[in-house]
Amino acid sequence: MLLRSARSIKLFLLWTGHVPIRKAMNQSAEQLGVVGGTFNPIHNGHLITARAAKEALGLDRLLLMPNTRSPLRMSEPLADAAERLEMVRLAVKDEPGLEVCDLEVRREGTSFLVETLRLLQEMHPDTPLTFLMGVDSLETFDRWKEVERIVEMVRVAVMPRPGSDARSALKALEERTPALTGKILLLKQGPQIEISATDIRKRIKAGKSVSYLVPDAVDAYLKQSDVFKGSL
Numbered sequence: 001m002l003l004r005s006a007r008s009i010k011l012f013l014l015w016t017g018h019v020p021i022r023k024a025m026n027q028s029a030e031q032l033g034v035v036g037g038t039f040n041p042i043h044n045g046h047l048i049t050a051r052a053a054k055e056a057l058g059l060d061r062l063l064l065m066p067n068t069r070s071p072l073r074m075s076e077p078l079a080d081a082a083e084r085l086e087m088v089r090l091a092v093k094d095e096p097g098l099e100v101c102d103l104e105v106r107r108e109g110t111s112f113l114v115e116t117l118r119l120l121q122e123m124h125p126d127t128p129l130t131f132l133m134g135v136d137s138l139e140t141f142d143r144w145k146e147v148e149r150i151v152e153m154v155r156v157a158v159m160p161r162p163g164s165d166a167r168s169a170l171k172a173l174e175e176r177t178p179a180l181t182g183k184i185l186l187l188k189q190g191p192q193i194e195i196s197a198t199d200i201r202k203r204i205k206a207g208k209s210v211s212y213l214v215p216d217a218v219d220a221y222l223k224q225s226d227v228f229k230g231s232l
């Protein structure tokens with residue numbers, strides 16, 4: 001009788017909106033996501049797809065985590081970690097639920113996702129983690145350190161990107177590495193934003209405007225700094 005009335009009170013609070021559904025159903029209080037990238041620089045394509053993914057997966061917080069240097073992209077010019085971090089911070093400062101994470105740039109040397117995820121799990125022991133990546137990352141994902149461990153530790157989801165066929169890329173990855181079969185979630189096509197950091201770097205070098213491609217605060221930051229003005 002007591003149990004039944006406790007349940008009725010819970011349902012009543014849920015119905016009246018006093019208790020969020022997850023809490024009422026005794027599920028974890030927080031869903032945390034993390035998206036890694038060079039963010040060289042961050043642009044509106046990152047932000048729009050990140051927000052769409054956050055909504056689609058019901059994440060409370062999504063951390064945007066610039067990395068020191070992808071071990072697989074050593075040849076590309078890169079703004080300083082501090083500059084990229086600052087631009088991400090400026091980009092998300094008015095975006096509820098999107099946050100900057102400095103975990104990888106604070107570490108010396110190469111970033112390995114599996115190590116970063118271990119740290120994040122230590123920092124948030126009871127929080128289920130989702131790692132988000134773009135379709136292009138599927139081409140190299142099976143060469144990342146301890147990739148089979150990564151898909152056991154966290155949920156891995158792929159964000160769509162214009163010009164990339166996510167289904168074929170995933171199929172090819174699963175054929176190369178059968179242990180990854182069924183372990184990666186493809187998000188449905190959300191907004192398709194054809195912006196890339198490569199294009200932004202080229203535009204800056206050519207003296208062209210990048211407004212509307214990056215948040216206003218990032219545009220202002222880029223205008224008053226020398227970042228990318230002498231490189232591609």
Ligand code: ATP
Pocket residue numbers: 036037038039040045046049132133134135136137159160161162193194195196197198199
């Ligand atoms: P670059 O042009 O230098 O390769 P990028 O624009 O792809 O840079 P990254 O920092 O490498 O940016 O991207 C971080 C993550 O965000 C990657 O997983 C990438 O696929 C994804 N991403 C970047 N731009 C977009 C976009 N316009 N739409 C969807 N996903 C994107």
